[in-house]
Amino acid sequence: MTAQIALQPAPTTRRMPRLLFGDNQFFGVNHMSEEKARQQAMRFQDVQSIVDVLDGAYSEGISTFMCTTHDRIGEICTHVRAHPERYQDFAFYPCMPYAHKYADAVTEEGMLGAIRRFLPEEGVFNAAFRGGRALATKDVEGIITLLVDAEMAAFRGVSTPVIWLQNVIVDLLLGLDFKDAFLIFDEHVRTRYGAEPGYITMNLPRALDVFEDIGLVNPIVCSNINKIGFRMSGGIEKYQAALRDRQFRAVAMSVFASGAIPPREALEWVCAQPQIESIVFGASSRANIAHTARLVAQFS
Amino acid sequence: MKIGVVGLGKMGLSHLSMINSHPDVEVAGIVDSAGYLLDVLGKYTGLHKFSDYETMLNSVELDAVMIATPSRMHEPMVRAALERDLHVFCEKPLCLTSAESVALGELAEERNLVTQVGYHNKFVGAFQEVRNLLDAGAIGQVTHVLAEAYGPVVLRSKGSTWRSRKSEGGGCLYDYAAHPIDLLTWYLGAPTGVGGSQLRRVFSDHTEDEVVSTMYFDEGVSGQISVNWSDESCRKMTTKVTIWGTDGRIQADRQECQAYLRDTVEPPPGYRHGWNTKYTTELTEPTWFYLRGEEYSAQLDYFVQRARAGKVDGVNTFQSAAVTDRALELISQDAARGPSSSMLRSAPQAQVTTTGRGKRHIFRKQS
Incomplete structure (x- = not known):
């Protein structure tokens, strides 16, 4: 299956859009309330209800969907593939992996069993062979690239200009000091998918140190950036210093701190920070999307 | 260090x-x-x-x-x-x-x-706030607690790790239910007894996937445990406590702590009569490194600081974990005894499905 993925043109360092649309609201992720998360999960059970909101965002000029590699994302990709004219400018920024499916598989089958379960196996001799060989020889590069390919399978035929490594993996690797993994991911995303690699982290200052150390130039890094310093490990001052002094392409997430900061105040503060290329946000209604877009335009 | x-x-x-x-x-x-x-x-x-x-x-x-x-x-x-x-x-x-x-x-x-056991929920801001409210007597005399945990760990009859083997300490009781039970013992102290326990298999061959039990505490306080790790409706492990008292009610999960306080008592600072909600954003202290929740980082930092200072007392010591282990043991023993005998009809009476495969019926005589 992975062998069928067409190589795309060499990577370009195009600027990312100012607003990226996130997916937490669609999959029952809410950092404020489990009850609200459940209500959202119910509301977005059907793909059509997700597509309706994405269409709303698209109509407001927000055409980039930054989404986890959740099983249900495949259905969205299918929809977009089926309507090429309608979604001509629509892009996905996949964030991989969706960690819970791995964590639960580890509980059930152990670390190796879990990796085996998620390696591509759809009858492609090459991938299966590469997988078995990579596991046997502890070929970390082989395992990482195969897992990336498995996660990317759902995105065949849609545009994926930026491919993200999720924070739980980035931060696990940062803590372990497992630096080579970043280089492997970086190289694979650029060469196989013609995309820009991005890194999500809850530890921005530390991540930038490591990326500089291993020679990643001007990396795309997404982290919580909000006025109250919520989940900004290392402290808000260090984050602000990084935005001022370090060279990287910053994407701000959790700008409303899970709803703890009113939208106007939150966006005014974020837009005043230097060097933020994009802001990722989630919303469930066209009105809220339009409101956010208006405020960002006003403050940018 | x-x-x-x-x-x-x-x-x-x-x-x-x-x-x-x-x-x-x-x-x-x-x-x-x-x-x-x-x-x-x-x-x-x-x-x-x-x-x-x-x-x-x-x-x-x-x-x-x-x-x-x-x-x-x-x-x-x-x-x-x-x-x-x-x-x-x-x-x-x-x-x-x-x-x-x-x-x-x-x-x-x-x-x-210095000793410490990884009951990370005690480092979750919302669960700490529950403890603060109880210490402040915000809901008066506690009468009953419901402690729940649900998650999508075992969703089919397969499993090859130690977590699916009872003899290794696997199973829903020790792996999952231990968390809400530990919260119960943190809030209420050591149980004086347990009853009505059932360890039920849903998908696993060798361990339980569902735990229910009633725990008894001093002064007639009771706690109920409802835990199921075969619940696909939850995206990840969800732990929840609800506490009823003479002067109000508290409910908390990882994200928020909600308290209803009656006007029969003076509310603690920052609270009012009626409903109050405190969110994780205001209850959580920042940590030096974030991997999967502040509580995991916080408990390790707490251990490091205690060890460096040689501070033997603290939260989650072996002594407190032993209380939780005792509660887990009592639940196992109680469940092994089968359903209690206070039935209206004489035997045969109780039917308990113990495996997902063939149903096994246990008939007990009224004692």
């Missing part, structure tokens, strides 16, 4: 990542019996690896160990560390019998060593 990390499974690996980034800690050795991950980490991170625990203890200088091996192995490993005067952080549950946990607590106390 020099720490050895033992066991590189799901918990061990994430503990290693967090503790390795702690500014006051040097990871002096990592141990795992399965060579695979150990070899990979040794090769790519430069950490000093050992395939044998004793070898690490004998060959590197340590101040403390962090143990995250299958639960059955905790007792001998913790004992070996304490006998070498090392402080110990051990994953939960501490031991599979409370007698062992008590003995380890005594040994640590004799040697003035």
Whole structure:
């Protein structure tokens, strides 16, 4: 299956859009309330209800969907593939992996069993062979690239200009000091998918140190950036210093701190920070999307 | 501070990542019996690896160990560390019998060593706030507590790790229910007894997937446990407590703490009569490193700071974990006795499905 993925043109360092649309609201992720998360999960059970909101965002000029590699994302990709004219400018920024499916598989089958379960196996001799060989020889590069390919399978035929490594993996690797993994991911995303690699982290200052150390130039890094310093490990001052002094392409997430900061105040503060290329946000209604877009335009 | 990390499974690996980034800690050795991950980490991170625990203890200088091996192995490993005067952080549950946990607590106390068990919920802001409210008497005399945990761990009859084997300390009781039960004992103290316990298999061949039990505490307070790790409707583990008191009610999960306070008592500072909600954003202290929730980082930092200061007392000591282990043991014993006899009709009366495959009916005589 992975062998069928067409190589795309060499990577370009195009600027990312100012607003990226996130997916937490669609999959029952809410950092404020489990009850609200459940209500959202119910509301977005059907793909059509997700597509309706994405269409709303698209109509407001927000055409980039930054989404986890959740099983249900495949259905969205299918929809977009089926309507090429309608979604001509629509892009996905996949964030991989969706960690819970791995964590639960580890509980059930152990670390190796879990990796085996998620390696591509759809009858492609090459991938299966590469997988078995990579596991046997502890070929970390082989395992990482195969897992990336498995996660990317759902995105065949849609545009994926930026491919993200999720924070739980980035931060696990940062803590372990497992630096080579970043280089492997970086190289694979650029060469196989013609995309820009991005890194999500809850530890921005530390991540930038490591990326500089291993020679990643001007990396795309997404982290919580909000006025109250919520989940900004290392402290808000260090984050602000990084935005001022370090060279990287910053994407701000959790700008409303899970709803703890009113939208106007939150966006005014974020837009005043230097060097933020994009802001990722989630919303469930066209009105809220339009409101956010208006405020960002006003403050940018 | 020099720490050895033992066991590189799901918990061990994430503990290693967090503790390795702690500014006051040097990871002096990592141990795992399965060579695979150990070899990979040794090769790519430069950490000093050992395939044998004793070898690490004998060959590197340590101040403390962090143990995250299958639960059955905790007792001998913790004992070996304490006998070498090392402080110990051990994953939960501490031991599979409370007698062992008590003995380890005594040994640590004799040697003035710092101990801690990984009941991370006590470092979740919302659950800490519940404790603060109870200490302040905000809902008066507590009458009843409901402690729940649900999650999508075992959704089919398959499973090949130690977590699916009872003898290794696997199963929903020790792996999952231990968390809400530990919260109950934190809030209410040691139970005086348990009843109505059922450990039910849903998909697993060798362990329970569902735990229900009633726990009794001093002054007629009761607590009910409802835990199911075969619940696909939850995206991840969801732990929840609800507490009723004479002057109000509290409910909390990882994200928020809600309290209804009657006007019969003066509310604590920052609270009012009626409903109050405190969110994780205001209840959570920032940490030096975030991997999977502030509570995981916070508990490790707490251990490091206690060990450095030689502060033996604290939250989640072996002594407190022994209380939880005792409660787990009582639930196992109570469940093994089967349904209680207070039935309206005479035998045959109770039908309990114990496996997902053939149904087995247990007929008990009224005693």
